[in-house]
Amino acid sequence: MNPTIRSKTLRWLVLLLAAGGLMYGSDQVLTRSAQHDTTAFGKEPATPSPETPASPVAETPVVPAPQAEKPLSNRITEYHMSVELLAKTKELRGSESVSWTNPGSQQVTELYFHLYPNAFESKKTTFMRESGGQLRSDKAGKDSFGRVELLTIRTEDGNDLSSRIRYVQPDDGNKDDHTLLEVKLPKPVGPGEKVTVRTEFLVKLPAVFARMGYSGDFVMAGQWFPKLAAYETAGTRGRTADGWNLHQYHGNSEFYSDFGIYDVRIKVPQNYTVAATGFPTRPAVEDGKVKTYQFYADDVHDFGWAASPHFQYYEEPYSAPNLPGVKIKLYLDPAHEAYKNRYMYAAKKALARFSSWYGTYPYSTLSIVVPPEGAGGAGGMEYPTLITAWGATKDEPDLELERVVVHEIGHQFWYGMVASNEFEEAWLDEGFTSYAEDNLMATEFGSVANLPIQSSYITSPAALKENAWDYRDHDEYADNVYTRAKLVLTAIEKQIGKDQMDRVLKTYFQRWKFKHPSTQDFQAVLEDVTKQKWDDFFNQYVYGGLMTDYAVDGIRSKPTGLSGPGAYDNSVLLRRYGGTAAGVPVHIHFADGSAVDQVWDGKELQTELKVSSAAPVDWVMIDPSHKLVLENRHINNFLTMKVDPKWNVRWNLGIVHLIETAFRWIAW
Amino acid sequence: MMNWIREGLRSAFRQPFAIVTLFVYELLWGFFLYRYIQSIVTPLLHRYPGSSLPGGASHLFLAEGQFRLTKTDLLIPYMWTLAVLLIVRMTVTPLLNAAVYYSLHRTDLNAGYRFFRGIKQLGGHYLLYYVLLIAFTAAPLPWLIGKASELYGKHFLTGKLIAALLPYAGG
Known part of the structure; x- marks a missing residue:
């Protein structure tokens, strides 16, 4: 980051110089090299300021300043794009020049592009088949079809590549799925060499129900351009040889790409406002009909933008310890104008805390888009330096307003910077972000998660390192990669303590930011920091789909004929039906009101605790204070000897009568 | 009116075999149904922590019960058992009707x-x-099932499902 500019005069001087430089260089923007970009458009200067109340201000140009530091990421992709929103036909007409530098040690003869909008091409695409045309509670309607048409595809020197392309379906062979495109290159790209491909494309936007599309005149452009697949070198995520990581767009899956540079010109009708990844390199230019924005972002792996004529725009500079300076930009649907301070407050708290817990948020902007009510499908989504909140409903929002902002900002760290593979290991971003969200909501908003209930909610536990589409359905995917993954991290925290867990996450973030870690890489960090092996735990709860499930399965109390403390010999039968936990607390309660606490190591499949007492055992409860975070069957944690006979008869007779009454409607 | 009642009782008493058979039939059903329900309910009552225990244990019991019932196929074997019982009784019903009406007449x-x-x-x-x-x-x-599932989706989480379904159940 650049040093802070405090002096007002100096700030104006820099502004003028930079603006002049930009105007001069803007015409050549599409042909610049990555190195040139790096020096011409540095990060927006940090502008630390105290928290000030949000106030509507005009969108101002960012002040790029020279940046001589080493890039944060390997920047192996470089996109120069120009796109125009055709508001009437709900289309995006774009052109793209994308360069890719071979990071490996092998020659590469083909490139692969994700054409994500083709997921909405028909009901037969893999996305639509798997999701049934539904994401979360948003369903596809009759207008929810869309696609991307590749108009031209050429090499840098103009050779037509259209005869060298074909759609591939590596995951399921579904020929009706056109979300992944192979391009055979005329000549191989050697290690360290660069290749550039130019395309023109037309995106027909779907009515939004799954992240991208339109709702009225609101447009969410996420995964909208032909986007290079991720190329993994040997050693990345346990790979033994260099190669592309290729997957189609699935019902239960998000994305995975390489870091790079994005330089994007966006044209919209004059009355629209655009929110986008990165920062504007110059003020929007208006010609009476069309407004043209120019955005730039580096060290990011995606570029999303949203546009609407109704956005109310607010911005605030913000800094905190370990957060040198960021401009928070809020694009608000008018229905939520009254809540602008809540959005800002949540964003500030999230940025400050996460930067202090894990590491600095290094980008100069963070944009928050609040979509209109009908565009819920676009809500609750993360893109680098841009997030979407829930659709602005008319009811007064509860803490979910803050929660979604916190969650998506968490993704800037666990997805944006620590860029795990969301196709194959979704828990590494969703689980980590949910864990971070819980901690922040407890620290800043006093909203403590009810972990026992959330654990009970896991009725279909499955392995966490699993292809997103291999889960049975969306519920099983969401329950596992969000909730169970978070519980697994919390269980680790309970074992090693909060301080050590903080060190684990900070080390993991610092070691893997701007890279692509795997589950094994996280385990290695955990083992390095805690200096112990975690294979057993990971095999059961991460690579395996276990929860802990300890049960009290029997109580026996036998009078000994003696009196006093030895009057009864009691035995309590405990069984383990799930994974192991380190120490299972057992509370044994006696009929005279006394009680004894014991701890079972919980390793064997069953054990019998023997206790002598003055009175027979009354009831037994495993883990009364819910220390076993992964215990998901609390009902069998408890067994009582006494059942109120009155209630026993009432329940039995009541249910029998209910069934009899129903039967008698139609049968003797 | 009283004559009709008297006549009815008299003709019932003239059916000792049918009365005893139906009584035994009801007794057996009642006994086995009660034992079946008891085999499910009583073990559950032994697992119910009651309100005197700490940490919202009963609340957790109910929430977990709801998740198990609505998110898993736990209920299915029980529903099958009840369905088989009902089918058996439905098969016997027309035969009993035939027997009783014939007996009353002859x-x-x-x-x-x-x-x-x-x-x-x-x-x-x-x-x-x-x-x-x-x-x-x-x-x-x-039509009713369609309506119920639609209302289930709408009202399940708000706890107003029963209230929403009641008019249709009454109809």
């Missing part, structure tokens, strides 16, 4: 004989009548 025959003779002679007719009766009774069911 008091000249031996009580036990006329009961079985009724099943033999009229069983098929009553079965046909019963199938038609059930078909007409169940005709609105597909």
Whole structure:
């Protein structure tokens, strides 16, 4: 980051110089090299300021300043794009020049592009088949079809590549799925060499129900351009040889790409406002009909933008310890104008805390888009330096307003910077972000998660390192990669303590930011920091789909004929039906009101605790204070000897009568 | 009015075999159904922590119970058992109807004989009548099930499902 500019005069001087430089260089923007970009458009200067109340201000140009530091990421992709929103036909007409530098040690003869909008091409695409045309509670309607048409595809020197392309379906062979495109290159790209491909494309936007599309005149452009697949070198995520990581767009899956540079010109009708990844390199230019924005972002792996004529725009500079300076930009649907301070407050708290817990948020902007009510499908989504909140409903929002902002900002760290593979290991971003969200909501908003209930909610536990589409359905995917993954991290925290867990996450973030870690890489960090092996735990709860499930399965109390403390010999039968936990607390309660606490190591499949007492055992409860975070069957944690006979008869007779009454409607 | 009641009772007392058979039939059903329900409910009551225990244990019991019932197929074997019981009773119903009506009509025959003779002679007719009766009774069911599942989606989380379904159940 650049040093802070405090002096007002100096700030104006820099502004003028930079603006002049930009105007001069803007015409050549599409042909610049990555190195040139790096020096011409540095990060927006940090502008630390105290928290000030949000106030509507005009969108101002960012002040790029020279940046001589080493890039944060390997920047192996470089996109120069120009796109125009055709508001009437709900289309995006774009052109793209994308360069890719071979990071490996092998020659590469083909490139692969994700054409994500083709997921909405028909009901037969893999996305639509798997999701049934539904994401979360948003369903596809009759207008929810869309696609991307590749108009031209050429090499840098103009050779037509259209005869060298074909759609591939590596995951399921579904020929009706056109979300992944192979391009055979005329000549191989050697290690360290660069290749550039130019395309023109037309995106027909779907009515939004799954992240991208339109709702009225609101447009969410996420995964909208032909986007290079991720190329993994040997050693990345346990790979033994260099190669592309290729997957189609699935019902239960998000994305995975390489870091790079994005330089994007966006044209919209004059009355629209655009929110986008990165920062504007110059003020929007208006010609009476069309407004043209120019955005730039580096060290990011995606570029999303949203546009609407109704956005109310607010911005605030913000800094905190370990957060040198960021401009928070809020694009608000008018229905939520009254809540602008809540959005800002949540964003500030999230940025400050996460930067202090894990590491600095290094980008100069963070944009928050609040979509209109009908565009819920676009809500609750993360893109680098841009997030979407829930659709602005008319009811007064509860803490979910803050929660979604916190969650998506968490993704800037666990997805944006620590860029795990969301196709194959979704828990590494969703689980980590949910864990971070819980901690922040407890620290800043006093909203403590009810972990026992959330654990009970896991009725279909499955392995966490699993292809997103291999889960049975969306519920099983969401329950596992969000909730169970978070519980697994919390269980680790309970074992090693909060301080050590903080060190684990900070080390993991610092070691893997701007890279692509795997589950094994996280385990290695955990083992390095805690200096112990975690294979057993990971095999059961991460690579395996276990929860802990300890049960009290029997109580026996036998009078000994003696009196006093030895009057009864009691035995309590405990069984383990799930994974192991380190120490299972057992509370044994006696009929005279006394009680004894014991701890079972919980390793064997069953054990019998023997206790002598003055009175027979009354009831037994495993883990009364819910220390076993992964215990998901609390009902069998408890067994009582006494059942109120009155209630026993009432329940039995009541249910029998209910069934009899129903039967008698139609049968003797 | 009293004459009709008296006449009714008198003709009932003239059916000792049918009365004893139906009594035993009801007794057996009642006994086995009670034992079946008891085998499910009593173990659950032994797992219910009651409100005197700390940490919202009962609340957790109910929430977990709800998740298990709504998110897993835990209920399915129980529903199958009840469905088989109902089908058995539905099969027996037209036969019992045939036996009782025949017995009421043919008091000249031996009580036990006329009961079985009724099943033999009229069983098929009553079965046909019963199938038609059930078909007409169940005709609105597909519409009601559609409505219930729609309301289930809408009201399940707000806890107003029963209230929303009541008018349809009453209808």
